[in-house]
Amino acid sequence: MNIRARLLRALRGEGRLLLPAVALLVLALFLPPLPITRPAYDLVVIFDVTQSMNVPDYELDGRLVSRLDYAKYAVAEALRSPRCDTRIGWGVFAGRKIVMLLAPVEVCGNYSALLAALANIDGRMAFENASEVQEGLYWALGNVQQLRPVPDVIFMTDGHEAPPLAPDLARDYDGAKGAVRGWLVGVGDTTLKPIPKTDADGKRIGYWHDTEVLQSANAGGSSHEHLSDLHEPHLQQLAKNVGFRYRRLTDARALDDAMHDRALAHPAHVLTDLRWLPVSLALLLLAWRFRPDWRSWIGRPKRASATNI
Amino acid sequence: MTLLGTGFAFDFVQPWALALLPLALLPLLRRHREELAFPALAWLPPDRIGRLVDGLGRVFAVAALLTAVLALAQPGRPESEVPRIGRGAEIVVLFDSSLSMDDEMVKRGQLPKRNRDSPLRKRNIAREALARLVARRPDDRFALLMFGAAPFRVTPFSQHPDVIQAGITAAGVSNGLPGTDLGRGLLAAISQFDHRAYTGSRVLLLVSDGAAEIDDSTRQQIRDGMARNRIALDWIYLRSANWPRLEDEDEPRPTALITDVAMHRFFKTLPTAYHVFEAESPDAVSRAVAEIERQQNLPLEYLERVPRRDYSPMLYLFAVLACTLLFVQRAYVLRSWT
Known part of the structure; x- marks a missing residue:
């Protein structure tokens, strides 16, 4: 029997499935990672680190945690399955300014270092005691436009203005609306709680009293700026002013949605390992080739026979 | 998923694919559709070679499926860190953000201006020099802090140069902060070394234009900590224009x-080296x-990151081989009488 005849014999019947399987496996062996266009994200997350963020509004593993700690937890959770198409950086807000800590870096290669830097963020970074959220947000938008490419912003705050924002100081954003896109994430609960007071080293020293903070002149005698809750209408207004979307941080999921908001995605070419594709097909062919003989399981009488592969 | 064996580690990128492993048993099942009908078996002589060829075919088939499934799971040796001795230092950069x-x-005789976008901003000049330093020294470990009225621990020690660079970029974006509490900044920088094994020369690189006061008790804490x-301590003193050198003045007059x-x-009174x-x-x-680069070339124990090693190409090769052999085997087996 010559080679040709043998080859033809091998190709007969289900044997012809073997050839494409070999071809697919060879393809997988030599397939380099290919650039695939995928949605990618460039983000700066800015944390309000002022003292009202110390209010324990959230519960984590049966323990009360502060607004800031929960915000950090939610960000870490959203990064848990690190996607190589995301670049992220950190900033903090206090007073009326922000301090940029890390410009956006690629997440999956720098995951542990990013988390270590995130863990470092705490109330001690509050470089001023005031908390002028409106001014801070507007300032932040100017700041991030110095970065290239201009990242999207996720600004996490309870919206508690200290000193309270007098109605005549509430102003519209004077920059170009929409030049920076992003989310304003409301952190906190809607019930009033006392604000823990901390010293410069972050040590707890009781609570803020009503006489220690600037009260609002417009509220008559009912001002309670020493207590804090989530100022949701204020944040919704601010979000509208700068063309952001607003969302309350109800759970870690809420932040994940904001961080992977398709509206913020831009296409990026990500080198992707596609070897699984030809291998899966080859596997399918092989499995089909060796699929069991269903009829033999439904009680056909056994015949004396010789089987072969 | 990581399996720690005897001294070597092993993991899968897609461990779920292992659920497909039972597929590899398929070739061992009997298949009537491939049977050849013989009128009578008793007349046939025992066919040793036939059995052997049949057995080999099964082995190849099982091997092909097995290797394909394993390749899909992408086994490999996980990324690891190997201690090595190199040259370099552990450097904490303390960046003045006031x-x-x-x-x-500006040059001597010119008036300095405060211009946010000027490439001549002290902040930008210092930032670029630092970025070059980090880029040229991959073996060094860097930590980065900024300080104004409060210290900002930007990143603890890491060997991720990207993150340090991102911190340096961010330092250029940030706004000048009111206040310059150098004392707390130094203490925060010193504490980066707390509870850290001594592996080689340690440097606190202060990048500042000065103008900070430190009280006595803080001074003592700094001395003790250093x-x-x-x-x-290395201080890159971004001297304000037209000012005399630090050593020149006996009793400085400008406040x-x-x-x-x-x-x-x-x-100069610190118990450790100062430049x-x-x-x-x-x-x-x-x-x-x-x-600074020239000075900091003492032996340093550092961890070299060994990237993950992917074993799947080897498995692809085996799968191709097994499939090819299977094909050859078929060429030698009678399929049907027709």
Whole structure:
């Protein structure tokens, strides 16, 4: 029997499935990672680190945690399955300014270092005691436009203005609306709680009293700026002013949605390992080739026979 | 998923694919559709070679499926860190983020301007020099802190140069902060070395234009901390234009200079090594950084990251081989009478 005849014999019947399987496996062996266009994200997350963020509004593993700690937890959770198409950086807000800590870096290669830097963020970074959220947000938008490419912003705050924002100081954003896109994430609960007071080293020293903070002149005698809750209408207004979307941080999921908001995605070419594709097909062919003989399981009488592969 | 064996580690990128492993047993099942009908078996002689060829075919088939499934799961040796001895240092960069760092660095006789976008901003000059330093020294470990009225621990020690660079980029974006609490900044920088095994030369690289006062009790804490953690201090002093050198003046007269000279004199009393690099131009900053680079070349124990090793190409090769052999085997087996 010559080679040709043998080859033809091998190709007969289900044997012809073997050839494409070999071809697919060879393809997988030599397939380099290919650039695939995928949605990618460039983000700066800015944390309000002022003292009202110390209010324990959230519960984590049966323990009360502060607004800031929960915000950090939610960000870490959203990064848990690190996607190589995301670049992220950190900033903090206090007073009326922000301090940029890390410009956006690629997440999956720098995951542990990013988390270590995130863990470092705490109330001690509050470089001023005031908390002028409106001014801070507007300032932040100017700041991030110095970065290239201009990242999207996720600004996490309870919206508690200290000193309270007098109605005549509430102003519209004077920059170009929409030049920076992003989310304003409301952190906190809607019930009033006392604000823990901390010293410069972050040590707890009781609570803020009503006489220690600037009260609002417009509220008559009912001002309670020493207590804090989530100022949701204020944040919704601010979000509208700068063309952001607003969302309350109800759970870690809420932040994940904001961080992977398709509206913020831009296409990026990500080198992707596609070897699984030809291998899966080859596997399918092989499995089909060796699929069991269903009829033999439904009680056909056994015949004396010789089987072969 | 990681399996730790005897001394070597093993993991899968897609461990779920292992659920497909039972597929590899398929070739062992009987298949009537491939049977050849014989009128009578008793007449047939025992066919040893036939059985052997049949057995080999099954082995190849099982091997092909097995390797394909394993390749899909992408086994490999996980990324690891191997201790090595290199040359370099552990460097904590303490970056002054006060308002005056937004001033321009100008030539003698010119008036400095505060211009946010000027490439001559002290902040930008220092930032670029630092970025070059980090880029040129992959073996060093860097930590980054900024300080204004409060210290900002930007990143603890890491060997991720991207993250340090991102911190340096961010330092250029940030706004000047009111206040310059150098004392707390130094203490925060010193504490980066706390509870850290001593593996090689340690440097606190202060990038500042001075003008900070430190009270006595803080001074003592700084002295103790520098001695305890054996840290050398390098100060890149971004000198304000037209000011005399720190050593020149016996008794400085301009008020801002008084604090700078006081800083310098205090640093000289530190129990560990101290160098000041006075720089009043971008070139001088580059030279200072180059000098620091030259000095910090002592042996340093560091961890080299060994990237993950992917074993799947090997499995693909085996799968191709097994499939090809299977094909050859078929060529030698009678399929049907027709």
